[in-house]
Amino acid sequence: MNDEARQKNPIEHLLRMDRIPHIWCPGCGIGTVVTSFAEALRKSNIELDKIAVVSGIGCTGRVAGYIKLDSFHTTHGRAIPFATGLKLANPELKVVVFSGDGDIFGIGGNHFIHAARRNMDLTVICVNNFNYAMTGGQVAATTPTDANASTAPYGNFEQPFSIPYLADAAGASYVARWTALHLRRVTKSIQEGMDKNGFSLIEVITPCVTLYARRNRLGDGLNLLKYYYDKSEIKHGADTRDLDISYQGKLIVGKFIDRERPNFIDAMNQHMSTVLGDDYELYGRINND
Amino acid sequence: MNQKIYFGELKATKGEIHIIRDRCKGCGFCVEYCPKDVLALSDEFNIKGYHPPFVENEDNCVYCQLCENICPEFAIFVTKKEEEDVEKG
Amino acid sequence: MKKVKADPKGVLTGAHYLDGDFALAEGALAAGCRFFGGYPITPSTETAERFSERIPRVGGIFIQMEDELGSIASLIGAVWGGKKAMTVTSGPGFSLMMENIGLACMMETPLVIANVQRGGPSTGLPTLTGQQDMMQAKFGSHGDYEIIALSPDSPQECFDLTIEAFNLSETYRVPTFIMTDECVGHMHEKVVIPPADEIELVERKWYTGPKEAYLPYKPDKDLVPFMIKAGDGYRFHTTGLTHDERGYPVINAECQKVNVTNIIEKIRKNADKIIKIEEDQIDGAEVVLISYGITSRVAVRAVRLAREAGIKVGTMRLITVWPFPEKRIKELAPKIKAFIIPEVNYGQMVREVERSAAGKTQVFGVPHCGGWVHNPEDILNVIKEAVK
Ligand SMILES: Cc1ncc(C[n+]2csc(CCOP(=O)(O)OP(=O)(O)O)c2C)c(N)n1
Ligand code: SF4
Ligand code: SF4
Ligand code: SF4
Ligand SMILES: [Mg+2]
Numbered sequence: 175m176n177d178e179a180r181q182k183n184p185i186e187h188l189l190r191m192d193r194i195p196h197i198w199c200p201g202c203g204i205g206t207v208v209t210s211f212a213e214a215l216r217k218s219n220i221e222l223d224k225i226a227v228v229s230g231i232g233c234t235g236r237v238a239g240y241i242k243l244d245s246f247h248t249t250h251g252r253a254i255p256f257a258t259g260l261k262l263a264n265p266e267l268k269v270v271v272f273s274g275d276g277d278i279f280g281i282g283g284n285h286f287i288h289a290a291r292r293n294m295d296l297t298v299i300c301v302n303n304f305n306y307a308m309t310g311g312q313v314a315a316t317t318p319t320d321a322n323a324s325t326a327p328y329g330n331f332e333q334p335f336s337i338p339y340l341a342d343a344a345g346a347s348y349v350a351r352w353t354a355l356h357l358r359r360v361t362k363s364i365q366e367g368m369d370k371n372g373f374s375l376i377e378v379i380t381p382c383v384t385l386y387a388r389r390n391r392l393g394d395g396l397n398l399l400k401y402y403y404d405k406s407e408i409k410h411g412a413d414t415r416d417l418d419i420s421y422q423g424k425l426i427v428g429k430f431i432d433r434e435r436p437n438f439i440d441a442m443n444q445h446m447s448t449v450l451g452d453d454y455e456l457y458g459r460i461n462n463d
Numbered sequence: 464m465n466q467k468i469y470f471g472e473l474k475a476t477k478g479e480i481h482i483i484r485d486r487c488k489g490c491g492f493c494v495e496y497c498p499k500d501v502l503a504l505s506d507e508f509n510i511k512g513y514h515p516p517f518v519e520n521e522d523n524c525v526y527c528q529l530c531e532n533i534c535p536e537f538a539i540f541v542t543k544k545e546e547e548d549v550e551k552g
Numbered sequence: 553m554k555k556v557k558a559d560p561k562g563v564l565t566g567a568h569y570l571d572g573d574f575a576l577a578e579g580a581l582a583a584g585c586r587f588f589g590g591y592p593i594t595p596s597t598e599t600a601e602r603f604s605e606r607i608p609r610v611g612g613i614f615i616q617m618e619d620e621l622g623s624i625a626s627l628i629g630a631v632w633g634g635k636k637a638m639t640v641t642s643g644p645g646f647s648l649m650m651e652n653i654g655l656a657c658m659m660e661t662p663l664v665i666a667n668v669q670r671g672g673p674s675t676g677l678p679t680l681t682g683q684q685d686m687m688q689a690k691f692g693s694h695g696d697y698e699i700i701a702l703s704p705d706s707p708q709e710c711f712d713l714t715i716e717a718f719n720l721s722e723t724y725r726v727p728t729f730i731m732t733d734e735c736v737g738h739m740h741e742k743v744v745i746p747p748a749d750e751i752e753l754v755e756r757k758w759y760t761g762p763k764e765a766y767l768p769y770k771p772d773k774d775l776v777p778f779m780i781k782a783g784d785g786y787r788f789h790t791t792g793l794t795h796d797e798r799g800y801p802v803i804n805a806e807c808q809k810v811n812v813t814n815i816i817e818k819i820r821k822n823a824d825k826i827i828k829i830e831e832d833q834i835d836g837a838e839v840v841l842i843s844y845g846i847t848s849r850v851a852v853r854a855v856r857l858a859r860e861a862g863i864k865v866g867t868m869r870l871i872t873v874w875p876f877p878e879k880r881i882k883e884l885a886p887k888i889k890a891f892i893i894p895e896v897n898y899g900q901m902v903r904e905v906e907r908s909a910a911g912k913t914q915v916f917g918v919p920h921c922g923g924w925v926h927n928p929e930d931i932l933n934v935i936k937e938a939v940k
Binding site for chain 1: 611634637652783791
C-alpha cells in the first residue's frame with residue numbers, strides 16, 4: 175500500500191506527467207473530467223497516435239497541455255476552426271476539442287454552430303462551469319439567470335444558452351450532457367462521441383470551486399460536485415427544448431441526440447464524385463487493406 | 464468460454480489502494496465517494512500543505528475504482544489484489 | 553533546406569490570360585498548397601472562387617469558413633495536419649485575422665496569406681485600391697514578432713511570388729504575406745506558368761531524427777526548428793503561450809527572452825537571404841525612387857519624364873517589403889540627394905525609409921489617400937522638388 179514507486183496510475187501514460195501537478199484549484203472539477211476522458215482513451219479502440227486534442231483558452235483550455243497526445247493550445251474561441259483545419263488536412267486523425275463554455279459558446283459560438291451544421295467529424299467536450307473562470311469569474315453565455323458573477327454583481331438578468339438545444343438545432347450528430355460526478359457516463363459518452371462519424375458534443379457540468387461556487391455561496395468543490403449531481407435527472411432522448419438550466423433548478427442530463435448524417439468529408443466526396451465523376455479523386459480515403 | 468468453477472467460498476474482488484500523497488490537493492472527493500468508507504483524510508500535511516487521504520480499512524475495498532476515477536489530481540488508484548487460493552477444491 | 557520539384561497535378565503549364573487574383577490561386581496550387589480556408593471579401597474573392605473550382609480536382613480541400621477568425625485558425629490547424637495552406641482576404645478580414653497571425657508566429661507555422669488591399673479604414677472602399685495595410689502586415693498582431701511580406705506588381709508576379717511566399721514560409725516556418733492590391737488583383741495580363749519540373753519548391757523542414765529526441769521548438773543552426781505533423785506518433789504539444797523547447801508553457805521573463813528572440817532573430821539574421829529588390833540606374837543617381845506593387849508601375853512614367861528632363865533618377869522596387877531592406881537604404885543614403893516614396897497611403901513604408909536613411913539624405917513621401925493610383929505628374933513634381 176502507498177508504494178508510489180512500484181505502481182503507476184494507469185492513466186499516467188496519457189498525461190504529461192512532467193507537467194503535473196496541474197494548475198487547477200483544489201476541488202476544481204476539470205481534473206475529474208480529464209480523468210474521465212483519459213478513461214475513455216484507455217478504453218477506446220482508436221490508435222492513440224491518431225488522436226489529437228485541441229483546446230482554446232481558459233482554465234479548461236489548459237487541458238491540451240496535460241494530455242500526452244498530439245495537443246494544441248490555441249487562441250480563445252478558435253479551437254473548433256483550428257480542429258476543423260487539422261481534421262480536414264489529416265482525415266485519419268480523431269480530433270477532440272476540449273474547452274470551456276466561454277471559449278466554445280461565448281467567443282467561439284459562431285464556429286460551434288457552423289461545425290455542427292457541417293457535421294464536421296469532431297468530438298467536442300465542453301466543461302460548463304457557468305462562468306469565465308480563468309479571468310476571475312465573469313458572467314458567461316451559460317451563466318444561469320439570477321446567478322452572480324464578477325461582472326454581474328447584482329445577478330445575471332440575461333438568458334443563458336441551452337447548449338444541447340443549440341447543438342441539436344445546429345445539426346450535431348451526438349449530444350449528451352452530464353455532471354462531472356457522472357464519471358462513467360461521461361467516459362461512455364466521450365467514447366460514443368469519438369466513435370461517431372460526425373460532430374459530437376458532450377457538455378459536462380463541472381464545479382468551479384474558487385469563483386462560481388464562492389460567489390454563489392455553493393460551498394466547496396465537494397459540495398458543488400454533489401449538488402449538481404443531486405439536482406440532475408437522467409432523461410435519455412429528452413426533447414432538447416426542455417433542457418434549460420435555471421439557477422438552482424433541475425439539471426436534465428443524458429444522451430439526447432444520436433443520429434446518422436453524412437459528415438463534411440463524406441458529403442463532399444459523395445457530392446463531388448457525382449458532379450465531377452472521374453475528375454474527382456475521393457478525399458481522405460484511408461487504405462485499410 | 465472462460466468460466467471458472469469455484470468450489471470453495473466465493474470471494475469478492477479486493478483492491479489495493481495506492482495514494483501518491485504529494486500529488487493530492489486534499490479535495491476529499493475520494494473519501495466522500497468511496498462506497499465502502501475505505502478512505503479518510505489524514506491530519507498530516509503533504510509537501511504542498513494539503514491533507515491527503517489514507518487507507519483506513521483496506522479490507523473493505525471492493526475494487527470499484529471510484530476513487531481513482533474521481534480524483535482530479537491523478538493521485539489515487541487501485542490495483543486488483545492477488546486473491547489467495549480461491550480455487551480450493 | 554530540401555528542394556523538390558512541383559507536383560504536376562497542380563501546375564497549369566502554359567500561357568494564360570489571368571487576373572492577379574486567379575494568378576495567386578494558380579501560384580499556390582503550383583506550390584503544392586492543398587488547403588484553402590477563406591471568407592469572401594472584395595477585391596480578393598476571385599481567388600477563393602478559383603480555389604473552390606480548382607482544388608477539388610487536385611486532391612485538396614476548399615472550405616469557406618464562417619469568418620476570417622475561423623479561416624486563419626483552420627489554416628494553422630491544416631498546416632499542423634501536414635498540408636500547405638493559404639487564405640486570401642482584404643482589409644476588414646485582415647484585421648480579423650490578426651490575433652491568430654500571432655499564434656502562427658508563436659507556433660512557428662508556415663502559411664501564406666494574401667491581402668488584396670482596398671481603401672480603408674473600416675469598410676472603406678471595397679472595390680477600389682489602396683496600399684494602406686503595409687504596417688498592419690508587420691505590426692498588426694500584438695507582441696513582438698517578425699513576418700515576411702512580398703508585393704507583386706503584376707499577375708505574373710502574383711503567380712511567381714506566391715510560389716516564393718510558400719518557399720520562404722516553409723524555409724523559416726513563418727507566416728508569409730502577399731501584399732497586393734485591388735489594381736493588381738483585378739488586372740488581366742499574360743501569365744506564363746512553367747512546366748512543373750521547372751518549379752522548385754522548398755519542402756517542409758521535416759524532422760527525421762529519433763522520436764524520443766524530438767523537441768518541437770529547439771532551433772536548428774539557422775534558428776528554425778524542425779517540424780512534424782499530428783498523427784505521426786510524437787505526441788507533442790504546442791501553444792500560443794510563451795514556451796520552452798518542448799513546447800511547454802513557461803510564464804517568466806527568461807523563457808520569454810529565449811522564445812521571442814528566436815522567432816525574431818530567425819528572420820532578422822536571415823534578412824539578407826530573404827530580401828529581394830529590383831534596382832535600375834542607381835549608380836550615379838541624384839535621387840532614388842522607391843516603390844512597390846501597383847505604384848511601381850505608375851512610377852515608371854514619372855521616372856521616364858524626369859529622366860527626359862535630365863534628372864538622374866534611380867529606382868528601387870521592393871519585391872520583399874518585410875523584412876525591410878534597411879541596409880541597402882543606409883548604404884545609398886549618403887550618396888544621393890533624396891529618396892522619393894510614392895505609395896497609396898498617407899505615409900507607411902516611407903517611415904521605414906526615413907528610419908533607415910537616418911538623416912543622411914532627404915526623404916520625400918508622395919502620399920495618396922487611396923481609391924485610385926497616383927497621377928504620374930504628382931510623383932514627377934516631387935522628384936523635381938527633390939533635386940532643386
Ligand atoms: C481574445 C481574448 N479575449 C479575452 C481573453 C481573456 N480570457 C482568457 S480565458 C477567458 C474565459 C474562459 O472561460 P471558459 O472558456 O468558460 O473557460 P474556464 O476558464 O471557465 O474553464 C477569457 C475571457 C483572451 N485570452 N483572449
Ligand atoms: S478558477 Fe474555477 S475553473 Fe479555474 S481552476 Fe479554479 S476552480 Fe477550476
Ligand atoms: S476502489 Fe472503491 S472501495 Fe476501494 S477505496 Fe476506491 S472507492 Fe473505495
Ligand atoms: S480525490 Fe485525489 S486529490 Fe482529492 S483528496 Fe482524494 S487523492 Fe487527494
Ligand atoms: Mg467556463
